[in-house]
Amino acid sequence: MLSFGALVFFAFTGLTLNHPTWFGAGEQSVKDLQGEFPAEEVGPKLDKLAIAESLRVRHSFRGTVSEFEVDEYECMVVFKGPGYSADVFIDRNSGAYSATETTTGTMAVLNDLHKGRDAGAAWAWVIDASAVVMLLMGVSGFGLLFYVKKRRVSGVATAFVGTVLILIAWVFFVP
Numbered sequence: 416m417l418s419f420g421a422l423v424f425f426a427f428t429g430l431t432l433n434h435p436t437w438f439g440a441g442e443q444s445v446k447d448l449q450g451e452f453p454a455e456e457v458g459p460k461l462d463k464l465a466i467a468e469s470l471r472v473r474h475s476f477r478g479t480v481s482e483f484e485v486d487e488y489e490c491m492v493v494f495k496g497p498g499y500s501a502d503v504f505i506d507r508n509s510g511a512y513s514a515t516e517t518t519t520g521t522m523a524v525l526n527d528l529h530k531g532r533d534a535g536a537a538w539a540w541v542i543d544a545s546a547v548v549m550l551l552m553g554v555s556g557f558g559l560l561f562y563v564k565k566r567r568v569s570g571v572a573t574a575f576v577g578t579v580l581i582l583i584a585w586v587f588f589v590p
Contacts, residue, residue, distance in 0.1 A: 418545060418548040421545035421549065424525075424529075425545065427525075428525050428529035429529070431522050431525065431526055431529075432530075435522070435523075439520055439522055442519065442520045442523070443517055443518070443519050443523075444518045446516045446517075446518075447513065447514070447515055447516075448513070448514040448516060449511070449513050450473060450474075450511075450512055451509070451510050452466070452469070452510040452512065454507075454508065454510040456510065457506075457507045457510050458507070461485065461490070461507075463483050466483075466492065466505070467483065470492060470501075476494045476516070477494065477499050477501075478495045478500070479494065479495060480492060480494055481493050481494070488506070488507055488508070489505060489506060489507060490504070490507060491505075495533040496533050497524045497532060497533055498520070498521075498523040498526075499518055499519070499524075499533075500516075500517045501516040501517070502515050557570075557574060560574075
């Protein structure tokens with residue numbers, strides 16, 4: 416029962432990943448924003464953390480800063496999270512910036528969590544731990560067949576047929 420929630424979550428989001436239009440996962444909301452920094456804040460001695468946190472406070476940006484690139488003319492700051500992104504371009508001469516914030520619905524967020532996309536290292540560990548627990552449950556369930564004499568042959572045969580069917584699907588249906 417330890418892996419019940421994870422099993423249901425990953426099974427359901429497996430379906431939503433294969434059929435995103437069934438569950439509305441393709442819906443997006445895009446918002447264009449503008450603002451300005453004092454020119455000295457984006458000058459030669461810019462503080463990346465201060466700029467990122469200022470943007471976060473001004474516009475309630477979520478997620479982590481996945482990119483912060485600086486050249487002599489422009490800064491690009493990208494915030495990423497499950498089902499979320501905000502791309503900011505700052506003109507270093509004037510301090511003016513434009514931002515595009517893209518949010519998605521709950522199903523797209525769940526799909527990103529399923530894949531571990533932009534969810535951070537802690538979530539990656541949750542995915543790995545869930546996989547290990549589900550693997551142990553599957554292997555232990557198979558092992559229990561050997562203690563139930565009445566179901567041993569039919570259980571092993573069913574597991575074999577299921578494995579062969581998956582292999583056949585892979586060989587013949589995956590380009």
